[in-house]
Amino acid sequence: MTDIAGSTVLVTGANGGLGTEFVHQALTLGADRVYAAARTPKDWPDERVTPLRLDVNDADSIAAAADTASDTTILVNNAGILRHGELLTGAIEDIAAQLTTNLFGPLLMTRAFARHLVPAKGAVVNVASVLSWLPLGKGYSVSKAALWSATNGLRLELAPHGVQVVGAYLAYTDTPMTAGRESAGMNAPADVVDAIYQGLRDGASEVLADEITRSVRAGLSQPIA
Numbered sequence: 173m174t175d176i177a178g179s180t181v182l183v184t185g186a187n188g189g190l191g192t193e194f195v196h197q198a199l200t201l202g203a204d205r206v207y208a209a210a211r212t213p214k215d216w217p218d219e220r221v222t223p224l225r226l227d228v229n230d231a232d233s234i235a236a237a238a239d240t241a242s243d244t245t246i247l248v249n250n251a252g253i254l255r256h257g258e259l260l261t262g263a264i265e266d267i268a269a270q271l272t273t274n275l276f277g278p279l280l281m282t283r284a285f286a287r288h289l290v291p292a293k294g295a296v297v298n299v300a301s302v303l304s305w306l307p308l309g310k311g312y313s314v315s316k317a318a319l320w321s322a323t324n325g326l327r328l329e330l331a332p333h334g335v336q337v338v339g340a341y342l343a344y345t346d347t348p349m350t351a352g353r354e355s356a357g358m359n360a361p362a363d364v365v366d367a368i369y370q371g372l373r374d375g376a377s378e379v380l381a382d383e384i385t386r387s388v389r390a391g392l393s394q395p396i397a
């Protein structure tokens with residue numbers, strides 16, 4: 173169980189749809205400080221927010237962020253990208269880019285911040301997807317499936333040190349990532365982030381943020397067809 177009140181939260185991809193909510197709700201829940209990490213940091217109208225320059229694809233940028241934000245107790249690996257294209261015929265660079273950002277980004281961030289999170293008995297949140305369990309997203313699904321596995325592996329290594337590792341899974345959510353899609357029926361970012369922070373406070377290992385995700389997760393025991 174991880175309290176948000178009194179914590180120091182670092183959110184990657186803080187300028188995005190879910191990232192903005194992670195920042196706002198951490199403040200509402202009483203975080204002492206929030207590092208709003210982004211490739212292009214912006215000003216935030218709350219003095220508890222510290223903008224931080226961070227590209228999760230850049231090892232030097234990650235190392236600098238870990239030196240600066242050494243008081244981080246909750247790391248929210250939220251930054252992610254979506255590229256379209258078939259596994260057989262799509263640009264291999266797009267598949268690689270999704271693995272770089274969506275898998276290696278959270279993995280490298282967690283490795284860099286573990287030295288702060290372990291003594292704090294803090295927490296890591298990895299934002300994956302219902303597409304971790306459905307191949308419809310092609311290269312995106314590959315990257316989020318890998319993140320699912322990495323999240324579970326990191327939990328095995330960090331839980332003995334008192335660090336909570338939460339995998340967050342969600343279906344379509346109304347953010348810039350899904351721009352152009354019909355937004356009716358999509359999750360609201362505020363509801364998703366509320367569920368994730370609730371899971372963090374409850375000591376959860378996984379947060380299944382909506383009914384579609386709960387249904388797909390429950391179906392994993394069924395034959396693959």
Ligand SMILES: NC(=O)c1ccc[n+]([C@@H]2O[C@H](COP(=O)([O-])OP(=O)(O)OC[C@H]3O[C@@H](n4cnc5c(N)ncnc54)[C@H](OP(=O)(O)O)[C@@H]3O)[C@@H](O)[C@H]2O)c1
Pocket residue numbers: 184185186187188189190191210211212226227228229249250251252253273299300301302342343344345346347348349350
């Ligand atoms: N929206 C959905 O339907 C949905 C569903 C399931 C899971 N998710 C996951 O939720 C997370 C948040 O996505 P979102 O929906 O809020 O999309 P979003 O609004 O597009 O936000 C994604 C953020 O990630 C940042 N980012 C991308 N590459 C980065 C890098 N190399 N270094 C640092 N930041 C980087 C982007 O920064 P810039 O502003 O610099 O581009 C952007 O702010 C992602 O991991 C996504 O895969 C979303």
